[in-house]
Amino acid sequence: MTSSQAWVFSKRGLPWDVLSLISRPTPTLPPPVPLPSDVPKPEEWLLVKTSFVGLNPGAIFQMTLVPPFIRQPTAVPEMDFSGTVVDVWHPEGDAAASPRFSKGDKVVAMLPASHTIPTGTGALAEYVRVPARYVVRKPEAVSFGDAAGCLLPALTARQMVTESGAKAGDRVLVNAASGGIGSMVVQMVRKVVGETGYVVGICSGKNADMVKSLGADEVIDYTQYTPLSAHLTTRFSASPFNTIIDTLGHQALYVASPSYLVPGGHYSSVGIKPPTFFVPDFLRAVVQMKLNEWWPVSRWLGGVGRRWCGVAMMNPTLEDRQSIIDMLGAGDIRLVRDSVWPFDQTKEAYAKLGGLHARGKVLVKVDASVGDDEC
Ligand SMILES: NC(=O)c1ccc[n+]([C@@H]2O[C@H](COP(=O)([O-])OP(=O)(O)OC[C@H]3O[C@@H](n4cnc5c(N)ncnc54)[C@H](OP(=O)(O)O)[C@@H]3O)[C@@H](O)[C@H]2O)c1
Structure with a gap:
């Protein structure tokens, strides 16, 4: 043995x-x-x-x-x-x-x-x-390292982009655009919205050039603005986004989103980011997710006014895995x-x-x- x-x-x-x-x-x-x-x-x-x-x-x-x-x-x-x-x-x-x-x-x-x-x-x-x-x-031309890093984040990213409803010409905001999932979302949504669309990524300033190289038209350095939602309101209330894809789960951005997300626009999120990895914080985050999902959207009924869509990437098929690897092999996404x-x-x-x-x-x-x- x-x-x-x-x-x-x-x-x-x-x-x-x-x-x-x-x-x-x-x-x-x-x-x-x-x-x-x-x-x-x-x-x-x-x-x-x-x-x-x-x-x-x-x-x-x-x-x-x-x-x-x-x-x-x-x-x-x-x-x-x-x-x-x-x-x-x-x-x-x-x-x-x-x-x-x-x-x-x-x-x-x-x-x-x-x-x-x-x-x-x-x-x-x-x-x-x-x-x-x-x-x-x-794929022959893809390194073992790049291949190992791509499936879960790219599968999650693709599901988020699909469920966000983004389409050609849309304005899209991507939160945590420099992370494993965010870096894939930026590349995928750029292709969906095309030349006439506008992609804004939120990340720290040190990652701005990288996020732009993935396809973002503009980057917001979240470390420069407190609260960030106030800056987004000032900057984008006159030209709101069609959809927001939050790859971190930032509740404050969702609550303020009517100021910079069109009526009827979706706020797609990976969940709610708990402040720690431990059970009590996780359970509080789950309760918040359920409230976001189940509470009426209407502001008259105490809702936020925009729909929150939690994305759960649970059980991808073999075809799902193959299509992500095909995208990597074809150079449509990079790690x-x-x-x-x-x-x-x-x-x-x-x-x-x-x-x-x-x-x-x-x-x-x-x-x-x-x-x-x-x-
Ligand atoms: N729902 C699902 O099915 C599903 C599936 C997979 C993962 N997830 C969850 O998705 C989350 C993200 O996963 P990941 O693999 O992308 O994580 P990751 O690679 O660790 O990315 C974290 C990113 O968050 C950014 N960040 C940190 N604080 C920020 C802030 N205040 N505002 C904006 N950006 C900030 C960082 O950017 P800077 O360095 O520039 O600050 C970093 O690039 C995790 O919580 C994970 O558990 C959910």
Whole structure:
């Protein structure tokens, strides 16, 4: 039996407090039975040697929030990764379908919470056993690093852009335009609104040039204005936005939005940003989200006057994953990298992400022999 390394957590807390790097038996195929509830019947499974992992704030919430009785006692975090297939298993007989993958294929995957939570499987491991339904081929010209960072943020971004209702010629405001999701939203919405549209990104001044390079016509440096909503009112009340896409979840921007969002315009948000990653603040944020969703929009009934749409990117399909990777392969979107961290410095990488000022994606290089830009 061979062994390999993985980052694991067993108690709740912040990643730099609860993660340990352990040596464990390398996962093998076929997958153990009973099969997990998200993949209940025999189908193609892969063993992937991980190259890079893209870190996501959602994994920090998974470590601080999910109680042990609804997950595996010991779990590996994270969902986005790239790597190389080292073993393939598929059922024979009636259940058999043509295998999609062979040993040596270079791949990119996104594990959904419906798989990571009950199985304890996560991306931050040298080897990941994964159902092939969560995996697509990496385009030849895309680096392992860029591929690993893109699926969850770009899938969320695309859903936000779609649900915002943005269309050609629209004026769109994007909050947290320099983050993992925001940097994808700016690129996607630029294409949707076209030359005649106008995209404004909110970020700190140090990221202004980067956000403009992604397609924003104008950038607002939120660090220069308190409250920011007063500045947005002054600057945009005469030319309000058709839609607002908030990739951070800034309640004060929503409450003031009638001053700079057209009547009937949607305020699409990833949620409400809690002040910490812990349960009480998260529960307060959930209550606020439900109030935003369910309270009547009408100001006569105490509503904000504009519709708030919470976006939940829960269970993307294989086709969804493929279409994002196709966009990356075709150059329609590009990944902005905040930083690349060695596998043994994963806690430091999380500290960077947890500071909420990542500029694009924080990546962990799991396989030190793979070059930062290797395809
Ligand atoms: N609903 C869903 O299905 C879903 C899915 C995925 C993620 N999420 C959530 O979406 C959020 C964003 O995720 P992410 O991966 O994009 O995070 P991220 O990469 O860490 O981005 C954070 C960004 O926020 C910006 N920021 C910080 N404070 C700000 C402020 N006061 N005003 C404006 N911008 C500010 C930072 O920009 P500066 O450095 O320029 O300040 C940074 O670029 C997370 O809370 C995550 O949990 C939700």
